[in-house]
Amino acid sequence: MCADISKKIIEKWRDEQIRLSLKIRHLPLKIKSGLIAGIDVSYKDTYIYCSIVVLSFPKxxxxxxxxxxxxxxxxYIPGFLSFREMxxxxxxxxxxxxxxxxIFCDGQGIAHPRGFGLASHIGTVLRIPSIGCAKSRLVGEYRPVAKKKGNFSELIYKNKVVGAVLITKDNTNPVFVSAGNYIDLESAIRYTLDCSVYRIPEPTRLAHKYVTSFRESR
DNA sequence: GCGACAG
DNA sequence: ATCTTGTCGC
Known part of the structure; x- marks a missing residue:
């Protein structure tokens, strides 16, 4: 299937991440209504499945x-997830x-070793604002957060704020939010909260639900 | 060398 | 990610 990925390929991927990361722009996003999307990927044997859910916002x-x-x-190689799912x-x-x-992605945005996680990669290639909303941490340190919706602590990496450890629902663990591209952290936090009913924001939560049933039916 | 490490 | 039952708590 995909035994050992030569170090040459990883070097190429690393260079590409660094090169593309220079194109990232952090801008406030102020669109009040329109269509958003959630993307998630699932695996089974040698197959990979993807579901993209289009939702109306803010409804x-x-x-x-x-x-x-x-x-x-x-x-799967930590730090190079996007090349596997892209x-x-x-x-x-x-x-x-x-x-x-x-676009909401299941993974990191710039909260990445080279500032170019899955969400950044997707947003950059598609040229659409993107948010990375991961269930766990890849890089960075942060202070504990009280489990009250809206609370968050800064995710710090190399002395820079690369994301937010955000509580999206009372009494639940936080999610790791970081800007992908064409959006700033403040807007990313705002939209993530506006899209959260449960711990995982609706776009990604639904995409995960649909991709799972899709996988089980094929 | 040891530990960490999105999905 | 994927393989899995019951169980604690709001």
Whole structure:
């Protein structure tokens, strides 16, 4: 399938992350209504599945769902997740005909060793504002956060604020939010809270639900 | 060398 | 990510 990824490839990927990370821009996003999307990927054997859910904002009603199956090309390597998931994600997104103004991704944005996690990669390639909302930490340190919706502590990495450890629902563990591209952290936090009903924001939570059922049906 | 390490 | 039952707590 994808045994040992040569060090050459990883070097190339590292260079690409550094090169593309220079294109990242942090801007306040102020769109009040429109369509947003949630992306999630699932695996089974040598197959990889992707679901993209289009939702209305701020009502959060499902407008459309796109599913696509592909083959696993690379193994999971911390820091290089996007190269494993980007292929199916792009092929799935090519089918999306709606105009999306914001994308939620299951993973890190700039809270990454080289400031270019999955959300940054997706946002940069698609040229659409993106937010990384991960369930666990990849890099950075932070102070504990009281479990009250809206609370957060800064995620610090190399003496820079790269994200927020945010409580999206009372009495639940935090999620790790970081800007992907074309959005700043403040806006990312704002939209994440506006899209949260449960711990995981609706776009990503629904995408995960749909991709799981899609995988189990094929 | 040891420990950490998105999904 | 994936394989899995019951169980504690709001």
């Amino acid at each position: 959060l009603e499902v407008v459309n769902i796109y599913n696509k199956k592909g083959e696993v090309e690379y193994p 292929p199916v994600v792009l092929r799935t997104f090519n089918r999306v005909k709606e105009d999306i103004f914001l």
